[in-house]
Amino acid sequence: MDDFLAARSQMALSLGFHIIYSCIGMVMPVFMAIAHYKYIKTGNIVYKNITQAWSKGVAIFFATGAVSGTMLSFELGLLWPKFMLHAGPIFGMPFSLEGVAFFIEAIALGFFLYGWNKFNKWFHWLTGVLVGVSGILSGILVVSANAWMNSPSGFDYINGKYTNIDPIKAMFNGAWFSESLHMTIAAFAATGFAVAGIHALMIFRKQNISFHTRAFKIAIVFGAIAALLQPISGDISAKHAAKRQPAKLAAMEAYFHTQEYAPLVIGGIPDTVAKKVNYGIEIPGLLSFLVHDDFKTPVKGLDQIPANEQPPVAITHYAFQIMVGLGMIMLAIGVLYLICIWKKHNWLFKPWFLKLFIFATPLGFIALEAGWTVTEVGRQPWIIQDVMRTADAVTPMPGIQYSFYLFTFIYFTLSVAVIVLLQRQIKMVPVVYDVKE
Amino acid sequence: MLTIVILFLCLAILLYFLLGGADFGAGIIELFTSEANRQRTRSTSYQAIGPVWEANHMWLIIAVVILFVGFPQIYSVMCTYLHIPILAMLMGIIARGTAFTFRHYDAVKGYRTQTLYNRIFVYSSFLTPLFLGIIAGSALSRKIDTGAAGFADAYVFNWLNWFSVAVGLFTVALCGFLAAIYLIGEAEDEFDVKRFVKKAKVLNIVAFFCGGLVFLAAETNNIRMAKWIFGNPVSLTAVVLASISLVMLWVGINRKKKHIIRVYAAFQVSMILLSVGYTHYPYFITVKNGDHLSLLTDHASANTINTLGGALLVGSLFILPALGYLFYSFRGHTDHD
Numbered sequence: 044m045d046d047f048l049a050a051r052s053q054m055a056l057s058l059g060f061h062i063i064y065s066c067i068g069m070v071m072p073v074f075m076a077i078a079h080y081k082y083i084k085t086g087n088i089v090y091k092n093i094t095q096a097w098s099k100g101v102a103i104f105f106a107t108g109a110v111s112g113t114m115l116s117f118e119l120g121l122l123w124p125k126f127m128l129h130a131g132p133i134f135g136m137p138f139s140l141e142g143v144a145f146f147i148e149a150i151a152l153g154f155f156l157y158g159w160n161k162f163n164k165w166f167h168w169l170t171g172v173l174v175g176v177s178g179i180l181s182g183i184l185v186v187s188a189n190a191w192m193n194s195p196s197g198f199d200y201i202n203g204k205y206t207n208i209d210p211i212k213a214m215f216n217g218a219w220f221s222e223s224l225h226m227t228i229a230a231f232a233a234t235g236f237a238v239a240g241i242h243a244l245m246i247f248r249k250q251n252i253s254f255h256t257r258a259f260k261i262a263i264v265f266g267a268i269a270a271l272l273q274p275i276s277g278d279i280s281a282k283h284a285a286k287r288q289p290a291k292l293a294a295m296e297a298y299f300h301t302q303e304y305a306p307l308v309i310g311g312i313p314d315t316v317a318k319k320v321n322y323g324i325e326i327p328g329l330l331s332f333l334v335h336d337d338f339k340t341p342v343k344g345l346d347q348i349p350a351n352e353q354p355p356v357a358i359t360h361y362a363f364q365i366m367v368g369l370g371m372i373m374l375a376i377g378v379l380y381l382i383c384i385w386k387k388h389n390w391l392f393k394p395w396f397l398k399l400f401i402f403a404t405p406l407g408f409i410a411l412e413a414g415w416t417v418t419e420v421g422r423q424p425w426i427i428q429d430v431m432r433t434a435d436a437v438t439p440m441p442g443i444q445y446s447f448y449l450f451t452f453i454y455f456t457l458s459v460a461v462i463v464l465l466q467r468q469i470k471m472v473p474v475v476y477d478v479k480e
Numbered sequence: 481m482l483t484i485v486i487l488f489l490c491l492a493i494l495l496y497f498l499l500g501g502a503d504f505g506a507g508i509i510e511l512f513t514s515e516a517n518r519q520r521t522r523s524t525s526y527q528a529i530g531p532v533w534e535a536n537h538m539w540l541i542i543a544v545v546i547l548f549v550g551f552p553q554i555y556s557v558m559c560t561y562l563h564i565p566i567l568a569m570l571m572g573i574i575a576r577g578t579a580f581t582f583r584h585y586d587a588v589k590g591y592r593t594q595t596l597y598n599r600i601f602v603y604s605s606f607l608t609p610l611f612l613g614i615i616a617g618s619a620l621s622r623k624i625d626t627g628a629a630g631f632a633d634a635y636v637f638n639w640l641n642w643f644s645v646a647v648g649l650f651t652v653a654l655c656g657f658l659a660a661i662y663l664i665g666e667a668e669d670e671f672d673v674k675r676f677v678k679k680a681k682v683l684n685i686v687a688f689f690c691g692g693l694v695f696l697a698a699e700t701n702n703i704r705m706a707k708w709i710f711g712n713p714v715s716l717t718a719v720v721l722a723s724i725s726l727v728m729l730w731v732g733i734n735r736k737k738k739h740i741i742r743v744y745a746a747f748q749v750s751m752i753l754l755s756v757g758y759t760h761y762p763y764f765i766t767v768k769n770g771d772h773l774s775l776l777t778d779h780a781s782a783n784t785i786n787t788l789g790g791a792l793l794v795g796s797l798f799i800l801p802a803l804g805y806l807f808y809s810f811r812g813h814t815d816h817d
């Protein structure tokens with residue numbers, strides 16, 4: 044494995060790992076705060092149990108998210124020193140604010156986890172809310188930094204020099220809003236469905252029904268609403284991408300030839316040599332409509348992009364199809380749930396209904412990883428779109444593949460450990476929180 | 481604004497050393513505690529650091545962010561040439577952070593898994609500050625060779641040398657010492673107090689010994705350590721103050737002043753850092769061919785420094801009071817479930 048490939052794989056691995064923990068770290072505190080609120084308001088002990096059971100999960104995820112994030116803040120330099128040399132001062136603003144947000148999050152978490160029966164109950168509740176708020180803020184900030192790589196702004200690039208740096212403008216770059224919005228919704232959708240799925244499984248197995256149905260409801264309401272909003276925000280993202288990164292959009296759609304009434308291709312296997320998509324379903328005019336709001340205007344295809352500036356088409360296309368496909372499935376399940384709370388209350392205990400949610404447990408996270416693959420692979424060969432190539436940013440140190448193997452081993456072990464720990468926590472629910480129906 | 485940013489950088493490094501260091505030290509002490517007493521040490525240190533430990537490690541993040549936003553050259557040179565020790569330190573951080581949390585939150589307290597977490601925790605508590613010290617030692621002692629041709633010269637021997645390793649060991653000893661002093665104030669009963677006092681004594685001697693080792697290694701490596709410390713009035717004063725506070729510390733321990741001794745210990749370590757830091761200031765990295773990377777000249781553009789400083793100032797308005805309140809609320813013992 045050459046060093047460049049190893050560095051890219053290590054970065055992708057680390058971020059792919061971190062994102063799972065950070066999304067849970069952003070969203071779970073919100074769920075917790077709601078359960079906690081219900082406990083304070085109703086005095087129902089089940090809600091207290093839910094809050095405490097969840098808070099243990101959050102502690103596990105937070106620790107893993109925090110260490111993997113610490114790794115990342117060094118990895119940016121360990122793997123891409125030349126990128127950081129120039130980019131650091133430009134896109135650093137969101138990172139410095141993020142540092143502040145993390146700090147507040149870590150402090151609030153200390154109060155929350157260790158503060159039961161110690162503080163005024165509303166103060167204690169508020170610290171939990173703060174964990175969530177600062178987590179979401181961190182997420183938005185770091186995604187703005189990533190958005191800057193897609194839509195660089197806030198500096199002038201003249202003769203290889205980066206001048207007139209304006210960190211604020213760089214933070215509010217052209218992509219920050221669409222990316223952060225989409226990301227935040229994705230975090231809620233993915234975590235909501237995952238948590239709901241686990242509790243659905245427990246209801247299915249008829250364990251601690253009153254505990255698990257209440258937990259399920261809190262999670263799925265967020266998951267379902269997020270799943271409804273996701274396609275709308277995805278459409279905004281796609282429109283933005285089409286404007287600033289036509290190559291990415293063309294790769295997402297495996298759209299080789301510029302044409303009027305540009306078709307939307309669903310599925311299919313892109314053939315980059317023959318420049319066509321086999322076995323895909325084409326809907327004429329739809330791509331033009333999605334990008335330009337009318338069916339006729341041509342969309343820029345890969346034929347108008349120099350070969351050495353094209354991203355890998357197949358990966359980008361597949362990843363995009365996976366994300367959108369899963370998004371649609373989640374949307375459908377979300378709608379079903381809304382029907383259930385509106386009209387069909389008894390569905391909630393029907394095996395087919397529960398099975399649906401059990402099946403949906405991992406979907407959001409798969410879509411999330413797929414979405415990032417679209418953004419990152421779709422940006423290639425650029426690390427900073429149209430400014431710096433990824434290959435020019437990589438560290439001069441040889442032997443990165445060993446570091447990649449090491450990271451792979453560590454993340455693999457950690458993932459296994461976290462899964463085992465969660466399983467054990469869930470298994471202990473009947474023992475620790477033995478609430479009679 | 482540059483001054484403010486530099487001050488925050490120094491503050492972050494200092495606080496990471498003190499708070500994160502005490503927290504590494506808790507693991508180091510556990511490593512050198514007899515099997516019979518380990519569980520006691522473990523529960524005392526969990527009570528002491530549980531609520532604050534995530535926050536303690538944030539100082540490292542703050543320092544790194546300040547470096548890569550404000551001083552990108554320093555950050556990228558360190559990350560390039562000290563890649564391997566940084567990687568080793570990160571491994572320590574990840575192993576330690578997760579083992580610490582997992583051993584507490586594993587719902588099934590099985591003997592074998594707990595033993596595994598404990599092992600990982602104590603060894604990584606030792607390795608992480610060792611490599612932190614190695615990184616600091618290498619950055620300051622002209623070991624980084626930006627012109628080196630071979631892999632070993634460019635990426636290995638710049639940190640794998642007697643001097644850097646001695647600094648690493650010294651750092652480990654200081655962390656252990658800080659933790660022992662901190663734990664004296666958290667101990668549940670007389671028996672534990674005695675144990676931690678004894679640990680503090682041993683670690684104090686070990687730290688002296690490692691300090692000597694640093695001097696020795698410096699001699700053989702042609703590093704004029706004596707000049708670093710005795711060569712200017714500020715460093716000299718700092719060293720003298722450090723020695724005085726050490727004496728006061730031991731008087732305080734004998735008089736059973738459990739909390740004030742923390743101040744002396746923190747002060748002592750801060751003075752040691754100040755004395756070394758001042759000699760080098762404003763240079764953050766000194767390179768083999770005599771080049772320096774300086775905080776005063778190798779920084780990002782004024783615009784970046786200004787916004788960074790602004791963010792730090794505003795942020796600290798929120799962080800410092802909240803952090804103070806956190807430490808205040810959980811002083812002494814913690815009840816948790």
Ligand code: HDD
Pocket residue numbers: 193218221222223225226228229230232233273274276277278280281282284291366367368369370371373407408410411412413414415416417418421
């Ligand atoms: C639960 C996860 C999830 C789901 C269901 C969807 N997405 Fe997504 N998508 C993401 C999670 C995600 C993401 C991982 O969060 C990304 C990566 C970067 C970003 O901002 O969001 C992303 C990126 C991303 C991009 C690239 C943006 C860019 O590079 O700037 C586009 C065009 C879309 N999405 C479009 C969609 C559409 C049309 C969906 C229709 C259902 C959709 N996404 C569902």
Ligand code: HEM
Pocket residue numbers: 051052054055058059060061062123126185186188189412415416419420422423425426433
């Ligand atoms: C958290 C979700 C993220 C995931 C899953 C992710 C995924 C990836 C992937 C798959 C690659 C490899 C692309 C390729 O080489 O073909 C990559 C590269 C990279 N990503 Fe991301 N990314 C994420 C977020 C971010 C963020 C927030 C940043 C920075 C602020 C970032 C910075 C980078 C950098 C510097 C590279 C290496 C250069 C490159 O290949 O473009 N990523 N990431």
Ligand code: HEM
Pocket residue numbers: 061062064065066067068069104105106107108109110111112113114115116117119145146148149178179181182183185186189534538541
């Ligand atoms: C899309 C990508 C990312 C998202 C959404 C994200 C979000 C988050 C969130 C919400 C946390 C809080 C931890 C938790 O609650 O579990 C976190 C932790 C952290 N992240 Fe990320 N992050 C991303 C990428 C990055 C990148 C690229 C870096 C580094 C350059 C980074 C650095 C950190 C650090 C240092 C922490 C630890 C902070 C702590 O101790 O609380 N993150 N991240």
